[in-house]
Amino acid sequence: MRLLQPFLRSTRRTASSLSQPRALLLAPGQQSLRNEYYALRHGWSKANEAGIIVSRIDSGARLEYGLHATGREQASAAGEAFRDIVGDRPVAILSSDFSRTFDTAKIVANAVDANVEAEPALRERDFGDFELGPNTAYEAVWEQDAIDATHTAWGVEAASAVLERAAGAVRRVEESAREGHAVLLVSHGDCLQILQTAFAGVDVSAHRSLPHLETCELRRLELLGVS
Numbered sequence: 001m002r003l004l005q006p007f008l009r010s011t012r013r014t015a016s017s018l019s020q021p022r023a024l025l026l027a028p029g030q031q032s033l034r035n036e037y038y039a040l041r042h043g044w045s046k047a048n049e050a051g052i053i054v055s056r057i058d059s060g061a062r063l064e065y066g067l068h069a070t071g072r073e074q075a076s077a078a079g080e081a082f083r084d085i086v087g088d089r090p091v092a093i094l095s096s097d098f099s100r101t102f103d104t105a106k107i108v109a110n111a112v113d114a115n116v117e118a119e120p121a122l123r124e125r126d127f128g129d130f131e132l133g134p135n136t137a138y139e140a141v142w143e144q145d146a147i148d149a150t151h152t153a154w155g156v157e158a159a160s161a162v163l164e165r166a167a168g169a170v171r172r173v174e175e176s177a178r179e180g181h182a183v184l185l186v187s188h189g190d191c192l193q194i195l196q197t198a199f200a201g202v203d204v205s206a207h208r209s210l211p212h213l214e215t216c217e218l219r220r221l222e223l224l225g226v227s
Contacts, residue, residue, distance in 0.1 A: 024167035024198050025223065027175040034179045035092075037170065037199075037221040038085070039192045040078060040108065041213040043071025045100040048215065051135050055127040055188075057120075060098035067103045074216035075104045079111025081218055086112060086182040094119040094169060095186035104216065105186040116186075121169040124188035125162045128155025138190075142208050149205040159194050163204045166195040185221075189213055199223050 026033070047054040047065040054065045067075070095105035097118040105116040130137040137154075144151045149159040166187070173183055185192070194207045201224040202210060213219060 025170050027171060033223055034174055035181045035183045038184045039219045039221055040184055040186045041189055041192055041215055041217055042101040042104040043074040043216040044068045045071055053127050053130050053133055053135050055124045056131055063099055066099035075107035078216045078218050079108040082108055083111045090181045092178060092181045093184045096122040101186050119169050121165045122185060122187040122191060125190040126157035130154060146205055159204050162191055162194045166191050167198050196221060
């Protein structure tokens with residue numbers, strides 16, 4: 001299997017309105033972010049290898065759905081890339097507590113001599129009735145997302161709800177004493193795909209219009225219209 005090297009891609013776009021997404025990310029009274037944010041999707045996992053959906057913590061915590069050997073190689077490469085980016089700056093690493101994400105985060109953390117904080121708000125989107133089924137079901141969910149971001153068809157977690165909880169993780173960092181940190185958010189494909197809409201000023205129903213994150217892809221999250 002080909003090793004996908006991490007790379008950086010900006011989410012800076014030219015959408016017109018940012019007021020609602022900014023309200024989700026920023027602390028009250030805040031006009032810009034005090035920290036610099038990066039998204040990292042987990043490395044290639046055993047669930048990816050099997051082509052199944054693992055979206056709930058009772059399944060996601062199990063090692064049988066954890067990182068594949070390829071994913072560990074990807075995480076090591078991502079750690080080196082992140083180390084080159086952050087230099088001597090202070091670092092904070094927040095990660096979903098699924099085994100595939102937390103193990104990815106620990107490998108990266110080792111490269112930058114940082115700790116990993118478990119952040120349940122960065123867990124995978126709950127795909128409801130599709131749990132442990134084939135990952136071909138994603139497309140049907142995304143088609144419904146484009147129609148209504150609040151839908152819960154098949155028992156899935158609404159895209160709007162995922163945005164609110166994931167953005168809340170950013171907002172809590174902004175409300176803390178941290179300032180000038182490079183903050184790495186280690187999460188899952190759908191969670192990060194949805195979160196980046198708040199940074200890019202894109203309606204959450206259009207989350208699939210943004211560039212997809214490959215496994216262990218490292219991406220800077222920039223807030224549209226803020227220098």
